[in-house]
Amino acid sequence: MKSSIRYIILFLLLSNACLVRAQAAYHHIKNYKAYYGWAHAYPQDKMVLRRFEDGNKTYYLLVNPLTMETEVNDSDIYKIKPMNIAEARAFFKSTPYQKALAKAEKQSVMIQDAGIERGMPKEAGISLTADLCPSHRPLDKVIFTDIFNGLGKVERPVPIALSVTGVWMRQHPQDLEWLKQMEAKREIYITWINHSYNHRVSASRPLKENFLLEPGTDMSYEVLETEQAMLRNGLLPSVFFRFPGLVSDQQLVNRVTDFGLIPIGTDAWLAKGQQPQAGSIVLIHGNGNEPVGVKDFIKLLQSKTQAIANKQWLLYDLRESVDEEFGEVR
Template sequence: MLFKIFIALILVLISLTSVRLGDKWPEGYQVYFAIYKDDLKTEKKLILREFLQEGKKYFLVINPHTLKTSIIEASEIIPPRITWQEVNLEFKNTPYIRLIDSSIKNSSNLQDAGITHVMPDQKGIDLTIDLCPSERPLDKRIFTSIIAEFEKNDHPVPLAISVSGLWMEKHQEDLNWLKKLIRENRITVEWINHSYHHKVSVNEPLKENFLLEKGTDINEEILDTERIMIKEGLIPSCMFRFPGLVSDKSLFEKVTTFGLLPIGTDAWLAKGQKVYDGSIVLIHGNGNEPLGVNDFLKLIRTEGPNVQAGDWLLFDLRKSLTNKIRR
């Protein structure tokens, strides 16, 4: 293990320059854990994935202290692969691994396992917007209302979007609209993996539903969602949201071995759950759940004076999570 780390730290030189990829599907996309530093003065980072695009090799990388992910082009020297167990040992004191360890504490929950709440030092919430497969168009009211209310004090406005592969596949125009808001610096987005197909049955019990359905290929559900994100020019985050918020202990722990942090909620608005400071709020932006959207719009109107005064905020989920674990 020490020899591997030594090789990774001393010999691996990878450019940290942001890369602009083409719009092709990544090839050879796979889980690939490895340690690297771009020089001897910077902190160690973790490679999560490796892939090829247009003949060049790239890595999806995470800073384990900030949870920020990025895509970099590989150098000629490829860092040696390590196991998930070795990742846990090497980065055990970082917010990244500490958060995953914390999330596992409620991994036996059939519904809403994972991180569900943060402890902020200000009033406000972390908003997560789920985009499950849907025939309906994107509910743009969410985004236009958020920008109108928060842009004065929080520019760009931080959001977390849990997106499924099929939604991206079927809603190119809506996705392009979101990407335009990002390019215009109106919003920033943490793109949370929400599985590719988001299977659901109205007849099966929860313990045999969603990703617990027999025959589900979890590798395909996770990795193909990341692949289409990259094809669309999006950077996959290190976060995962279970479809229907449904999982069992075995599935939960399997997802974490992909290097992913499961994110739940303590305030699914369409189900009437109350919002508190530090809540990870869930609404659906796919047009299927207008009740939750209406409740959220009512909430930000109610908090309007506090929002304008900068006393009620939409937090950056990535920063909220790292702040949570450091306390």
């Protein structure tokens, strides 16, 4: 895709997303559930992912299968045809969204780092993802101020994807509000990734029984309760999911894709010394627990100062990056 076309699409995505996010938070959610179907709309049909009630109204969480942009709208906006998940995926099978789901399922044989690891291999830049796992430490704000200071003159808002847990949102309301204020000032643009609600981890259990593979884990709670927490905090859930610890198995991956969520891995976990390439989905932790990864990312930004100024190295919106990998020039 030519650079000019890519920026036009990104501008439209961000402009529309900002309008959607201007809606009030949903504080009285009830009957929140996975609910699939076809939402007829012009110029592009949407796929329904969730249904819930707030006050006296019914709402749907939907995804545009061409752009992977999500939205929440009330039941009066669209004509809905209910389907099960298999029917809905078959109906939209030729779209980038469904192609990404299918590839994530195929890349799930390893117990670590299943899912989509790269996007946009031809572009000079990366997609940055920062995980917000449960932590007693404050948000690493330097990540966000430095990416804005480093890139804000050439791309504003600067895109970043945050993998957020329900526990982190509950324990860090002031940090969450700070991020929302940065976004409100159009300094950054956040794609919110579901990272499970509890993010349980054991220092003694083997990987095959750890994180979300821990026996007795309630995946419906881990997925849906996190989305509800996002909505109550005025955040818009995306169609992406990151496994805690990047640990999963085939059955767990299929369980996540059955919720309509695309597992996102990484090919460049900076704290582990993995070096990003063009199109990499980079992983750092923004919860205060991984200073090495944060320091390495800041060094990376500093090393790209001239390339950034010349618009030869940028951060890319995760949705756009994955969409371009699986879509066609439109």
